[in-house]
Amino acid sequence: MRHGACMHRVSVSPGFAVLPPSGQRKPWHSDTLQKEGHPAIWKDGKLLEEACRWLNEEIVPTRESPKTWAQAAQSLLTWLDFLEAADIDWRHATKDDLTAYRDAYLGAVSPQTGQEYSPNTVRTRMVYIVNFINFAVEQDWIDSDLRAGSRMLPPRRHRPIDSDALAHIRKGAPPVVEEAAASAVRLNKLLPKAGQDDTVRVLRREELNALLGWAGPRPSERTPEDGGSDRDYIVFALGWAVGLRVQEVADVPVLPFLEMVPNPQFLGEFFKLSVRGKGNKTRPVDVPAWLVIDIQAYIDGERRRALHKRGRNARESQLILNSEHSTRTGRPMTKAAMQALMERACERAGLMMQNERVNPETGEVAVTPVPRFSMHCLRHTYAVMTYHNQIKSEYSNLDAWKYIQEQLGHKSPQTTINTYLKHLSTWADVRQARSLLEVLGR
Missing domain, CATH: 1.10.443.10 (Intergrase catalytic core)
Incomplete structure (x- = not known):
């Protein structure tokens, strides 16, 4: 992936715009659909109006907090910048690109904190990104397998939005509501599980x-x-x-x-x-x-x-x-x-x-x-x-696994065995004891 300068930015609309060269002021939302205090996403000094429409129609009316609006805008910005760095038009991004985005952030550090991104953070961002994708599918803006089904749609020519006099009221092709719903089901499966780390690490x-x-x-x-x-x-x-x-x-x-x-x-x-x-x-x-x-x-x-x-x-x-x-x-x-x-x-x-x-x-x-x-x-x-303590206490191998399975709430002993069998050497020197406190030597 080629990394370059981020071309997108987020701002909060001031409620009015100044028209050069006359300096005349007019309501901000007359051209951008963004009311005062609403977030807006820009690209190369121009409003990315599809993103603004999503924010204004999908996010702001359903979320009360301006902080949440800003979080949604910043989340979408990371997706747009990720695609920009890879020279991919967001309209033609694929499911594989969304997967690559997820994996890149799950294995990355935040430039603000210096700490790795948590699955919760990546999941929250992707929830907003998938929401935007679903909205874009409804508006027929997406030309890739991010739409429902496995077919790849051929790229279409997009009329520049700033040359369309009806851009602010145009809904595009008839909303593909059912397709958007199907896309949401597929794409939500890509979200990382919140707070989950499946790596088995056993403390010595x-x-x-x-x-x-x-x-x-x-x-x-x-x-x-x-x-x-x-x-x-x-x-x-x-x-x-x-x-x-x-x-x-x-x-x-x-x-x-x-x-x-x-x-x-x-x-x-x-x-x-x-x-x-x-x-x-x-x-x-x-x-x-x-x-x-x-x-x-x-x-x-x-x-x-x-x-x-x-x-x-x-x-x-x-x-x-x-x-x-x-x-x-x-x-x-x-x-x-x-x-x-x-x-x-x-x-x-x-x-x-x-x-x-x-x-x-x-x-x-x-x-x-x-x-x-x-x-x-x-x-x-x-x-x-517990496994080692059970074995030292002369329980059978199967009985030891069965007890642990019931204690942990697994569906079957095999699930427990498959999870922990290769990690048993960590406590292989455990001695027989009445309780794990004694096993620990306390």
Whole structure:
């Protein structure tokens, strides 16, 4: 792909235009359909009117926030610049070009932040780009397989929009509404899954200890002089010691833990907890007694203080809340906040790796430090640790996989085996223990 100077830009219409050379002012929207405060996209000093029509007819009327309008305009601008750099007319861009755009940004760094683009960012941009493509299909502006079906349409001659006296009211060919809907279904399949990283990364013993060391001692053993956070320890433990997904951690209710009565003499005992997982399906999972004790210490300590700071009568059904030092103190911690917590913990614990990324807008190569692990990696770690502990406890190979499958909520043991079999060597030296806490040597 050839990288050149970006030819498109976004501006916000001032509500009027000055006509050279007379200096006469007239309403901005009389020529551009853009009202005051609406975003507009320019190319080489001229309005890209197709893009402006999309913004004015599809985005502004359905979204209330000017920030959202600007986000939509900037998203489309990245698509137009990507095509410009490859000498591709946006009218003739193909499904392969859209796939290339997605892959280029998923493997790139942002020139603003120096960090790699997240799947969420790329997905958000592509949602707007696909929306524009669907609008363009309805207007019969697109001449490629971005339309529904597998046929490639021959390029047509496009009348310059600034030479058409009826450009501002012309709808082109009859709207191909059904074709646009079919195109949307096909193109939406190209969107990256939000927040998902399918790479299986398992923390080694020393890495997991470093992560937990940053969070501090167990909540049930912590003193006022100790650093760290009870809540952070519990968030991590629900991943590596129970195998929950990050959204499942965010949704865990507090009430069941208030009713559990663990015996400190039997830390290897398990308590059943009903968890709501993918597809809103519930499944029972085993929570070790030692973790129940720590969770109850968190409930009576940090969690209670966060609720009290929020208000005397504040109540929340979720277990994990924002801390007393947060601007959203005492309110449920979100999935995004937990992912950010993991990134922060990896940085502080030295669990980073160097990634080489290419900026698709400039072609420049940058090496940036990124967290080695995500919250989902704790779930992977749980699976591998548990397998070895089950085998050391003389469970059969099939029974070990079956238990992990049920704990993780997979449809079949084969799914679990296929995911983790080649990663078992990470914890191959595990010793027999009553609980994963003992496996970890804590």
